[in-house]
Ligand SMILES: O=C(O)CCC(=O)C(=O)O
């Protein structure tokens with residue numbers, strides 16, 4: 001129990017963060033924002049893509065030997081995840097790394113034997129610092145004196161691998177909102193489109209930018225002040241592969257999380273319970289089942 005209000009504010013708000021405040025204003029005004037990443041982060045992401053290229057080029061048996069599907073960890077082939085309906089799966093292979101699963105993958109020797117896994121560990125650590133700053137800024141704005149939501153153990157990084165020319169569908173991923181607090185995304189080639197004023201528009205990102213996409217949990221936390229950003233991946237028909245990287249940020253289940261802005265839209269709703277169940281909507285196990293190794 002913290003008795004001294006002044007001390008609380010001091011502890012929770014150690015630095016003023018103008019860059020994160022600007023990002024939050026951008027999210028509120030536009031419904032998405034462009035995060036400036038440092039040179040080291042850019043280098044880290046590019047390196048991850050080059051390692052992903054080698055990984056996804058391997059034969060299926062080798063790729064799929066790095067999958068702990070009960071924990072939603074590692075490789076996933078096309079067909080398991082979808083954006084709207086399971087009859088139209090996302091036309092992408094993917095490789096995920098969850099912070100919660102580090103002990104399992106360490107025990108399985110992946111750090112030594114699976115370069116994409118080792119590389120994504122570094123990248124997710126790097127991206128987490130940007131998210132922590134943004135969440136603290138949100139907490140400071142709407143619930144001064146409280147810490148930003150803890151997210152590390154419930155969040156995961158993923159690289160998607162697309163072969164556009166192999167598919168006749170116009171959309172490699174149908175329009176959807178992510179069931180997370182936010183997603184940071186970047187890609188090596190075009191395709192990602194976001195809905196602005198009811199129309200899908202291609203995303204253009206500078207060399208040192210990642211897109212911040214609000215998910216439905218952020219909408220819940222903000223009482224609708226920040227709507228979910230709908231997005232899709234359009235088929236460019238290109239013959240060279242498309243790689244994208246997402247950092248999907250969820251709240252940890254072991255905390256009390258009240259909406260920052262309370263109103264009729266979120267009265268009586270339980271943020272943690274909804275976070276747990278949202279992956280089911282896209283064909284994935286709940287957060288708890290994935291944590292406990294009860295996924296498929
Ligand atoms: O590949 C992309 O650019 C976006 C992927 C995406 O939206 C997702 O996996 O949820």
Ligand SMILES: [Fe+2]
Nearest residue numbers: 176177178231
């Ligand atoms: Fe998405």
